[in-house]
Amino acid sequence: MKVRVNRSGQLLILLTIFLGVAAANTANNGLYIVVSFLLAGMLISGLISLYNLKGIEIRLKFPEEVFAQTPTLATLNLRKKTKFPSFLVRVSSKTGEVVLPKIPGEWVSEELKFSFPKRGYYKSVKLKISSDFPFGMFRREYEKEVYVNLIVYPKLLPTVFSPETMKEKEGEEKNLSTVRGYEDIREIKDYAGEPMKLIHWRVSAKLGELKVKEMIAEEESPIVLSLDSVSGDLETKLSKLTYLILKFSREGYSVGLKLGDKVIEPGKGKEHVRQLLKELALYNLDYGLHLS
Incomplete structure (x- = not known):
């Protein structure tokens, strides 16, 4: 756990040093007492701030669909496992921050913004937990790894795609083009x-x-998409396919997917769409690649 000295803390330290030197030079008992109180205050502040950040349990719940390079709000749940609550706790991700006035023994919830740079599987995310409590002179902070088991889909990249044009381009002999x-x-x-x-x-x-x-x-005509259905490099193609899968499924089409030798037959429904998006998210990646 790291400790950072705020501006008010720096002033207090300088004041304590100045009074300590003055007390030593003048042998003034009153100054010794003042310096003792200041040192005791810093010690008490350090102990309270240390206890304030201990025993905090954190859970994260993400939306059903999370896309790369797209801000998303996750539900942050916290509670204190020790007897006394925590106060003025700041929780930060790489793209968002939230301050909780009090964390009691019961679960409390806030929303925290995230943005994942790449598609793929995220086993956990790192959060920074910090607090200036009790006097605002020192800030204690530490990083906590929170297990999420999250699949991040490729970012959405709008593209123009016409089923009729696709059929004319590839010909009816290719059953993986759109058939209407x-x-x-x-x-x-x-x-x-x-x-x-x-x-x-x-x-x-x-x-x-x-x-x-x-x-x-x-x-009722199905649509089966593949990497050949769109243009661009691999990541661009995956992003365009992600957009098209969501677009056509919302329009009521049965959508399928061909990636290499793997073919997912056309279907409908949320679970089917998530299966397609998961295949795109993990395509050509080592499982468990990302740790953010």
Whole structure:
């Protein structure tokens, strides 16, 4: 545990030295008493500050989705395991800080900001715990490693991706490109920029305005993405795929993923999406690489 002297503490030390020298030169008993009180005050302050930071239990809970290079708020839970509470405790990450006026024996919660520079698996994170209590003259601090078992997904990088364009580019012989069929008509609706092949010419001619066919299979066609689906270096591709997986899943598509020889079949739901994002987060990384 480190001890730092604040400005007020520096002034107190200088004053104590000055009075100590004066007491020695003048043999003034009153000055000796004052110096004794000042030294005793510093000793008591040190002992109180040491006890103040001992026995603090810390837990962190992160959101379900955490992305690299993106600020995120984690729930910080603290409690004091010893009899007396702690006061004016500052908890800091690399990108955030929070001050708790009091930490009792019961759990208290605050939000603390984090930002992870890289994707991957984080076994734990380091927090700095410090306090100026009781008199603000000295600051005690130490680092604490908090177990989190966290998967950080690649950062989100928006990109333009058209399923129709992808199909035309790669051809229908590649079953890992987007496949969209138009077998069954759900309803006839007004034209709103849909592909020309969806225009219902007979109905349009009859009504005197463009009408299009809404196809049932349009909603059910799966999308399987791969590194070849996007451009850029590896990290850029992974970031773009992360964005596309979230985008298409929120639009109701069944989304799958191909990374090398590993293929995850298209599916829906939160757990399926997290599986896809986890594969991107850990791709080409040693498990347990990061410790922040």
